[in-house]
Amino acid sequence: MSRITKEESSPVGFRILDLFAGPGGLDVAAHVLGHEITGIEWDAGACATRGAAGMDTFKGDVRRYRAALFPRAQVLTGGPPCQTFTVAGHGAGRKALDQVLEYIERLRKAVEAEDQEWKEIFRTWRQISEELRRRELEAKKVRAAKSKVDELRTSKRRAVKDRLEQLGRSKDQVRKFLKDLRNPRSVDFAFDDELKGLLKEFIDLDDEHHRLREVLEGLGDERTGLVLQPLWWVIERSRRPGSEPYEAVILEQVRAVMPVWNAYAEVLTTLGYRTKTQLMHTEAFGVPQTRRRAVLMARLGETSPANELFADPLPEVPETHEQYQAKELSSTSPKARRAGTSASKRPREMWISMEKALENARKISPRKVHRRPHFTVISNYGTGGVPEERGQRDDNAPSATITGKVSRNRLVRKGSNEDLAEFDRFTHAEAGVLQTFPVEYPWCGNDVSQQIGNAVPPRLALHVLCRVLEPELSAAEAEARLEQAVSDLEAWKPAGPTKILGHRDLKGHPLAQTPPPAHS
Incomplete structure (x- = not known):
């Protein structure tokens, strides 16, 4: 159950490739639904958990792999690290977000250009990759310089503390002076020439610290490039000659990433996908936790004009439980809201405590x-x-x-x-x-x-996977499918450990085998 096999998947099952797979939240959900899934994950701790859980895993940086190495993958999933978008203060998060959106726009224009050949699309990606690489190298130098400045600031701060103690200042007075150094230009050390000299040196270092921090914010970090990886994998599979597009794409991250998913959706629509972005409250899907996740869902459009199933954008994943509110008025309590639910729909259940x-x-x-x-x-x-x-x-x-x-x-x-x-x-x-x-x-x-905190909630993944990969199910069938899947998820046990794979293990891997010709 927990290992990918070389046999063809069942008629219902899909072969899924999960980028930035973490400890296996989406993977275990996929397994209980009968899909085969392989993850790529760089963190050693998460890989140790995945191996113990029997999750098929390639260890390493996603950028060292590429879509062409896994031609038999039918579905692409993932949650690229996007913490830079949530950085508070100094506009760092906004700058990182704007930078990513700019790169996505360049890729969209390359994909949409008339008579655009693959080599031109690839040239755009290579230019973006080289630019990101230059930024990373420059950021590395700036971080090293900032680290030295910070060490000197700490040294000067310690010297100020020592001098204040020599002058007989009380512990409370010393503590206040040091606290005031957060805004050093407001500090008055006129009573001592040595302290005045230390303060001037500290202010110079503080100015340099802020300057270098602003430079770093402008350069971004490696996560800026990582968040582009899933989009490029989809483009490569859709436009590279001899490749077949993924049948579905599912990506999730913190809510701050929603603008990125919306920009992704524009590109995927151009590539022939039906898409939907949705901000999901996890407790409304049976997760005993209040958490909001931004999810992008895409399914390749149906080629037959007679089949209208895939003619419109993807529908939202329906909530099955109430959203939690810490302080609810009696008129808007879960019981009152359920009583007012339309008779044509099943009332939502209470959130799980x-x-x-x-x-x-x-x-x-x-x-x-x-x-x-x-x-x-x-x-x-x-x-x-x-x-x-x-x-x-x-x-x-x-x-x-x-x-x-x-x-x-x-x-x-x-x-x-x-x-x-x-x-x-x-x-x-x-x-x-x-x-x-x-x-x-x-x-x-x-x-x-940290592994647990960063993971995709498996029960949320069940809802999304069912909605995107099994759209043909009726409401009653989907409900029964999810009910059984939740039961299987709770009772799941590892079948045994598996070996963590590397590049050398690509040869002969089920997802790496070249698909047979269409006529065979």
Whole structure:
């Protein structure tokens, strides 16, 4: 079940290639739906987890592979790293986003140009790649220079502290002076010539620090190029002579990436795909967690004019559960909204709480899910921009977004904020369950919390895969399909570990085999 085979996939199954595959959130969902899937992932920890889970995996940078190496892949999925788009302050996120959109526009024009030959499209991509490479090399030099400046700033700050202590300043006074150095031009050291000299040197270093940071923001980083990779793979399969286009494309990331997916959709439409971008609230799809994901879905258009199934844009993935609101008026409560649902549609279910999700998982694996009294989760993050005001969520509600810092969240007794004597942190298995991984998922390697936080919620992936890959199902058939898939997902267990592959393993791999001629 967990290994890709050399036999042809079933009539229902697809052969999927997953870029930036992570620990296997989309992969395990694909498996329970009967699809064959291969992932490409560079992180050693995620690869260790994938290997233990039996997920077919090539380790390495996606840029070291290319679409032509996997000619038998029918579906392309992935979630390229896009953290630069969410960087707060100084416009870094906006600059990175604008830069990516500019590159996508250049690719769109190359694809749409009349009588555009493949070599001209490839030339555009090569120019973009070379430009990104130059930016990366320049950014590397600037980061090295900034690191030296930051070391000197730290040294000067330490010298200021030492001098203040020599002058007999109290700890509180020293602490205030050092805090004021965040805006060094506002600091007054007129009472001591040595401090005045240190302050001038610190200001010069601070100015250089800000200048270099602005240069880095303009250059972007390697993730700018990574986010373009899925689009290029689709273009290559669609335009390269002798290649066949992917039958479907599914991409997901944080909500800040939606403008990128919208720009992608314009290019994919030109390439003959029906597309849909959708901001999905995970709790509205049965995930016991509030999280918003930007999803791009595309399906290759039907060539037969008599078949109107693929004539229009793809429909949205329908929500099956209520969206969570921490403070709801009685008139807009989940019960009230369900009562007003149209009789022609099945009423949405209540969102799933942490308590219910963990209870269900404990029935499957009592040894991996602890039995606790009712609890409140106190987040590692502040709320409203105030670090001291930690976000809180009771166990009868969905979890807040699971991040790479989930292991730092504290669990206290509900209603009293009294520390639990034991089990005051989520285990890896429990955090995985809140991300809708099977409770028996074999988390391995380094920084497991980060793996879990970055993963695609498998239950969300079930909904998207079903909608995009099985559009012919009726509403009742899709409902039954998802119900069975959710049950299979919860009960999933690894069949055994698999070897992590590299470039040398491409020869003979099922997705790397050249497809037989159409007439054979």
